[in-house]
Amino acid sequence: MKGVNAASTSLDPPHALAARPSFDEVAAEQLDAVYRYLVYLTGDRSAAEDLAAETFEKAFRMWRRFDPRRGTPRTWLCRIARSVAIDWFRAESRRRKREETYARDLAETEDAAFGDGLPEQLELALRELSPAEREVVALRVLLELDGPSAARVLGISQTACSTRLSRALQRLEERIGDVRD
C-alpha cells in the first residue's frame, strides 16, 4: 500500500531536492496527498475539495517564497493547507454557533468520508477522533511524513507529535474494539 505514495515520497528527504521543481510538477505530485490530509483534518470531503483548491491557489501565489532547502514541497503544502483549514474551522465554529441545529444535522449526514475501501469499523472509529488526532494520523501514516516534518506542519515538538500519534492510534484501536464488541 505504500505504493500509493510512492511518487511523492521520493520528494520527502529535504536534501534530495537540489534543483527547484516547477509548481505544476509539485501540484501534480502532491494533489492527492494534500487532499487526503484535508479530508482527514476536516472529516468532510466536499470541504476538503474546496480547501485543497484554495491551498493550491495560495501555494501558487506564494511559490516564489518556497525554499527547497527548508523542507519538502509536501511539508510546505501541508502547512499552507493547515492554515487554510484552520480558517475554515474558525468560520465553521462561528457558523455553528449561529446555526447549531443545522450544523449538527449536517455532520450526521456525512458518509464514507475517509476513503473508499476503508473497513466500516475503522471509518466509524476515525470519525470519533478529534481533527487534531486525525491530522497527525494523516500526516504520519498516509502521507508518510517523517517525525520532524510532521511536527513542523503541526507547530509542535517532535516528541509531542509522536505522543499525539501514539494516542490517536491507541484510541482508534479502542474504538474498533468497542465497535466489534
Added chain:
Amino acid sequence: MSATDAISNERLEALLRGDRPRTDGEERRAALLDGLRAARLRAPEPLRVQVLAPRAAPKPRFALPSRRLALVVLPAAAAVAVGAAVVHGFVGSGGSGKPVPVAESQGALRTWSGAAAGSGATVSHGAAPSAVPAKTPNIDVPSRLQHTAASLTVRVPDDDALSKATTQATRIATSLGGYAQSVVYRSPQSGGGTSSLELRVPAQNVRTALTRLAALGTLESQQVSVQDLQHAFAVQTAQIAQLRRSIAALRQALRDPSLPDAQRVLLKIRLAEQQRALAQRLHARTGTVAAGTTSRISLVLSTSGAVVPVATHHGRLGRMVHSALRFLALEATVALYVLIVIGPFAVLAALAWALNRARRRREERRLLAA
C-alpha cells in the same frame, strides 16, 4: 494482553518504517496502519482539473524584508554609517587649509588649523616644524561679540625649558589680563615631559597672547576657531527688553485697587513667571558676554620625544580621524536616542505579537480538539 497495550514511541516509529511487529500489540498496531493505508482516496477529477489548469504567473507582490535581507541590510547600514563618518572626517579635516580672516566671520564658526611652520596665517600641512615661531592668524579685535578658542602645541628642548615655558605661559596670560584656569605638568623620569595649560585671556589680547605663547618654543601646530555670538546676544537683549516691558505692565495693572482678587492672583503668578524668566535671560546674557570677552587658549608644551596628550591634532590625517570619530559618536548618539524612543513601542509590539500568537495557538487547539 489488552487490546490497547501501550507501544513505545520508538517502536511505533519502527512500525511506521515497516519493521516487523514483535508482540501481539504491535501486530494489531501494524494491522491498523495497513488498514488506514489501504483506503483509496484520490482527489476528485474536477479538483484535479482546477488545480492543474494552466494559469498566468502571479504578479510579484511587495514582500516585507526577510531575515536574510536583514542580515544584508544591517551590515550595509553599519558600513554606510562608517563611510559617512569617514567622508565627514575627510571633508571636516579641511582642504587646502587656507585661512579666512576673522573679520569676515558673520555668525559662523571659523577654524584654522594645521602645522604652522609657514609665515603669516597660512597653514602649511606636512611642513617640518620650524624653530621660527609662526605668526598667529589675523585675529582683529572684533566689533562684534565673538568667542575665540585656540589650541597650540609648542615644543621645547628639555625639561628645564618646559618648566620655564610653563611658568612663562602663565605669566603671559596674567600680564594680558587673563588667568590660567588649569595647569597639568608631567615630567616623567624616562621620556619627555609635557605641560597642558588652559588659559583665559581677554578677547582683545588674544592675538598678542598667541604670538607670545607661540614664541615659547617651536610651534608644532595651532588651531584657532571663532564663533560669532552677536546674534545670540541680540536675541537675549531683545528678550530681556520684552520681559522688562511685560513686568512693568503687570506691576502697573496690579496697582489698580479695583482689580478683582481672582485676577490679581493670576497677574501675580504671571509676574512671578516673568521675573523668573528675566533672571534666566540675564544670567544667559552674562554668560554670552563672558564668552565673547574672554578667549580660551589650550596650550600644550612638550619636550622632544614626549607623548603629547593633546587636544589639538597633528596633520590632516589626525584631524580626519578625530572628525570621523566625532561623527561616529554623533551617529551612535542619534541611534541610541532612536532606540530609546522606539524601544518601548518595539517591546509592546513584540508582546502584542506573542500574545496574539499564543491566543491563535490556543484557538487552534480548541478548534481541532472538538
